[in-house]
Amino acid sequence: MVVGGGIAGIQASLDLAEAGYKVYLVEQKSAIGGHMAQLDKTFPTNDCAMCIVSPKLVDCGRHRNIELLVDSDVMGVRGEAGNFTVRVRTRPRYIDLDKCTGCGDCANVCPVIIPSHFDEGLAVQRAVYKLYPQAVPNAYAIEKRGIAPCRDACPAHQRAQGYIALIREGRYEDALRVIKEDNPFPGICGRICNHRCEDACNRGKLDDPINIHALKRFITDKVYAQPRVPPEPCERKYDERVAIIGAGPCGLTAAQDLCKLGYAVTVFEALPVAGGMLRVGVPEYRLPSWIVDREVQDIVDLGVELRLNTMVENLDDVFAEGFDAVLIAVGAHEGRMLPIEGVDLDGVMVNTVFLRDVRLGNPPDIAGRRVMVLGGGNVAVDVARTAVRLGAAEVHMACLESRERMPAHPWEIEAAEAEGVQIHPSRSFKRIVSDGNGRVGGVECLNVTFMQFDETGRLTLETEPGSEHIIPCDMVVFSIGQRAGLAFIPESAGVGITRQQTIAVNPNTLAATRPGVFAAGDATTGTAFVIEAVASGHRAAESIHRYLRGEELEPE
Known part of the structure; x- marks a missing residue:
């Protein structure tokens, strides 16, 4: 075994191979050649470095007694002279050496640009690269440094770094194709995703994270503006x-x-x-x-x-x-209601029914009415902002949490307030008050001094004694959560249901x-x-x- 694929290692391997020995040539990089392949001239003769090393590269790559172990590291050596056992770790190349012809088509389309290893960072290369033009093996490799933090943070493992690189090169349709390999709903997620990828973005350690979900929306808006081309139907392979x-x-x-x-x-x-x-x-x-x-x-x-x-x-x-x-x-x-007095009054709805009726073209008549949304999550904000658009005279939101701990995204809360929604945080709901005619007249609330959910979802709640007060309204929409029907x-049926009214499944399968x-x-x-x-x-x-x-x- 010869460790190191520079000019010395190459010459030693050739000499040993010509003497009839089987030689394993181990090299850390994706090709042999070492530092001499990087030089322009040699000292002191001023000869062309590549002219000297190139014939030896070819001989070494073709010799039947030499086996090249590129992208490899020696991890340990055991034994004694004449009887060694060497442990070698070979890193994945991500390109099949037996199939690669060195044509360079992959590098031509690769959108990821990194500093060039061969040129010591003075130039750039693609993530798919051949170390240098005369490299042996004459094959490409892919530089891959683990999983990007944005991809790791995404539940669907969306390859954000890939489609962002394609956006940089103006290859918008290719970018959409990359997105759809992991996520069939790019236009949807570009608008409503909670974008955990941005929370994990390394750029945030310097200034602000890359606006990944906005880039996803940009791509879909750009491509979807063109005439739609239906995808080809898939081939049926199985009878099931x-x-x-x-x-x-x-x-x-x-x-x-x-x-x-x-x-x-x-x-x-x-x-x-x-x-x-x-x-x-x-x-x-x-x-x-x-x-x-x-x-x-x-x-x-x-x-x-x-x-x-x-x-x-x-x-x-x-x-x-x-x-x-x-x-x-x-x-x-299925939206949920609290088991409090007054839920059967005319004018009480749940969030899912309210939003579904609006989306299906059958909105409730709330023009000029006062609407109270009970809940502080993103869906509650959706209900409140929809009520504004339907012409409600006043829209209120009340929730158990304090303003700082509301589960809705901060930007959603700010948008609701900008549209005139009045938020009443730290409120508990005692009952829905009647107007005397069987309709909603208001919600009686108490001020919350402490609230916390434990790991099982059980609520611990403390309210301020004597803090009862009524917030007048004509309509109440519960938005305190949903569950599956x-x-x-x-x-x-033989299908188990949990105490939380979800289907019991093996979490792994x-x-x-x-x-x-x-x-x-x-x-x-x-x-x-x-x-x-x-x-x-x-x-x-x-x-x-x-x-x-x-x-x-x-x-x-």
């Missing part, structure tokens, strides 16, 4: 059929993945439109309907069968129709307690963000594929 209950982001992501794998996929949706809460739970001003409809259609065009206005009432009926696996991805469409799963049934998204976790639903859909599709192929769901 998969049913997915729920056409939200989780169910549609899984449908896309399974369709690309070669399965027949049918999505059942109870509503007249697909998209789940993205379509009926997010206001138009935040997420235009055409964006959702386009990205749903991109999935349907792959060959997914979409059955709208089709409510599943019994799992047994689904299996009886000939489906081999079922994914429950119904989402959290699981009424179609009776006990006899998303398999439910009944064979062939899987569940993902909000149906298993409670209300979450869209990117988490996308990630859950990917995982569910992987498990369903393993199940249908008879593989272990939890491979070792």
Whole structure:
């Protein structure tokens, strides 16, 4: 074994090989040549360095007795003279040496620019590179330094660094293609994602993180402004059929993945439109309907069968129709009310019904009325800002949390206040007061002095004695959370339900307690963000594929 692929190591390897020995030449870099390959001239003869080393590179690369171990490090040596055992670690090159012809096409399209190793940082190179033109092996390698923090922070592991590099080069359609490899809803996430990638962005340590979600929106706006080209339908490779209950982001992501794998996929949706809460739970001003409809259609065009206005009432009926696996991805469409006095008064609604009615063209008549939204999350802000747009005379928000601890994003709260929404933090709700005619007249509140949820979701609440006060209003909208509608799963279905009214699944495989049934998204976790639903859909599709192929769901 010769350690070091410079001119000395090359010459030693050639001499030993010519003497009949098997030689292993170990080199840290992606090609042999060492420092001499970097030089212009040699001292003291002033000869061309490459003219001297190049023939030896060729001889070394072609010699039958020499095996090159590039991208390798010697980790340890054991034994004695004449009988050594060497432990060598070879780093991944990400390009197959046996297949690479050195044509350079990969480097021509690589968008990632890094300092050049060969030129000691004085020039730049692509992340896909050949160390120098005469390199041996005559093959390219990829410089990869682990996982980018933005990608690691994203539940769907979106390759932000890749599509941002493509944006820099003006390759917008390529950037969209890279985004869609991990996330079928770029236009949606570019508008409403909670962008954890930006929280992890290394640029934030210097000044401000890169505005990643805005770049995603820029790409979709740019490409979607062009005429739409439908994707090619996927080839059917397997006989098995998969049913997915729920056409939200989780169910549609899984449908896309399974369709690309070669399965027949049918999505059942109870509503007249697909998209789940993205379509009926997010206001138009935040997420235009055409964006959702386009990205749903991109999935349907792959060959997914979409059955709208089709409510599943019994799992047994689904299996009886000939489906081999079922994914429950119904989402959290049922709003919750507090068990307080007055919830049966005329003028009391829940957030999901309010937003759904508005999105489906049947908004409540609240023009000139005073609206109180109970809750402090992002959905509560959506309800309040929608009420403003419907012409409400006054819009109020009241919540348990203090202004600093409200669960809504700070920029959402600031936008609501800018539109005239009055926020009443640190309030507990005692009862809804009647106006004497069976309608809402106000909400009686108490000032909160302490509140905290434990790890099980149980609330500890302390209020100020004698702080009762009434906030007048004509309409109350509860926005204190949502849950999945699981009424179609009776006990006899064999699918376990948790105390939190979610579907019990193996967290590693998303398999439910009944064979062939899987569940993902909000149906298993409670209300979450869209990117988490996308990630859950990917995982569910992987498990369903393993199940249908008879593989272990939890491979070792």
